[in-house]
Amino acid sequence: MRFRNQVQRSASPPINLTPMLNVMMGILAFFVMITMLLTEERGVSVILPPAADTPPPTSPEEPPEPLLVTLNAQGQLLIEDEPVSATQWQSPVQTYLRANPQGFVVLQADRRLPYEQVVQTLADMKQVGGDRISLAIDAPTP
Template structure:
């Protein structure tokens, strides 16, 4: 009888079955954790909280139309103003509650520097909300 290193004993073969014991252990631990935590989740302290009733505030801030014409003149709500009057009106409008928004219309031919001056005066005077109003191009 010879002993070969390549014997065909069934004991030395690889096990091809899945070991279910660790999986069952993990499932039992999870089940116990859930059973312990469910009563803690449903436990609530009864408190008599005050009732509050409020209506949503639908106050929209007013807007001011500022237009810069092609020759550089400024219109505040369709009234011609110079630079000093513009700054005075901006300061007056910034004290209102809620602060109005500025709707800025600029002619196509006005230099951008003039528009930037108006924007700078508005922001420096305390009116940071500026919206640009444009007209769509005509279809050719």
């Protein structure tokens, strides 16, 4: 008599493939490494000219100094330490960015200012200068 909740057992035990795959990957990695070590690089023999015959490489241009825009604790904008009004700052920034295609503008904001004012000034500057506007921070010294 057989009970209903008895489980029938299969004739063959289950096969665990994980150890076999680990061994196969190890063997494959071994053969790849041995093949790479035993093969020679073949190429055409070429006699290269000496370096003295070539002109010296030109030095890459150094990027220009960034334009420093300061937002002091009173909320006043200064461009290169010259005070400007809230409506006058756009012209010098645009002139600098046109004259220096590799240049960028750095906003130095006083830490006592409300964060909202700093973010608004930065957003206004990004509308004029795009991705060439950065916010200066003090890096902690170790």
